[in-house]
């Protein structure tokens with residue numbers, strides 16, 4: 001469903017991207033850096049309320065850039081030759097990075113037909129049943145779509161080996177999490193949660209929900225990246241690092 005709100009945001013994105021291209025042609029200084037594609041750029045294009053959203057070279061969002069910057073800075077590390085379950089694999093730099101590092105890379109989505117890359121597996125997180133298979137689970141902007149997030153977090157926990165990690169990013173506001181009700185209309189969900197297919201809006205207490213599944217949780221933001229680097233990378237959002245204790249079964 002394309003709503004008027006999303007169509008407006010998308011149109012603004014094209015204008016902003018075109019203006020960046022023009023500035024670049026006119027010789028503006030390339031004083032920004034994209035850790036997703038490694039490019040130096042004149043700035044990032046606007047999307048909705050975010051003025052520094054997309055990389056004009058590769059399209060990476062602030063959260064895609066954040067994950068790359070955290071990996072580059074050594075704040076996060078990929079399991080070497082491990083098994084990685086990558087949900088909603090639309091961030092190309094992470095498809096490349098995860099796929100390159102993993103011994104068993106599984107890009108997956110509830111609807112694989114949405115993706116241009118090959119080999120996307122059908123996985124419904126509500127029914128995920130692959131005990132102790134993965135070393136890393138990654139899902140960015142997925143949890144706000146699942147009907148029962150407590151059940152999904154338990155499934156993710158069970159799918160990880162002891163010591164394994166889940167890296168979760170969700171849209172956040174600064175209030176407590178609000179859950180939708182079953183039967184809520186698409187229009188009502190868009191009004192309350194900002195998008196027709198979001199079934200809740202998370203707040204910082206998302207960390208408590210993750211911990212309730214057994215994880216040790218650390219929220220990580222741009223401030224984990226050295227200040228002189230992060231200023232020019234336009235990083236955004238918070239990555240919740242959830243570790244399954246090594247002593248867990």
Ligand SMILES: [Zn+2]
Pocket residue numbers: 034035036037038039055056057058059060
């Ligand atoms: Zn880029």
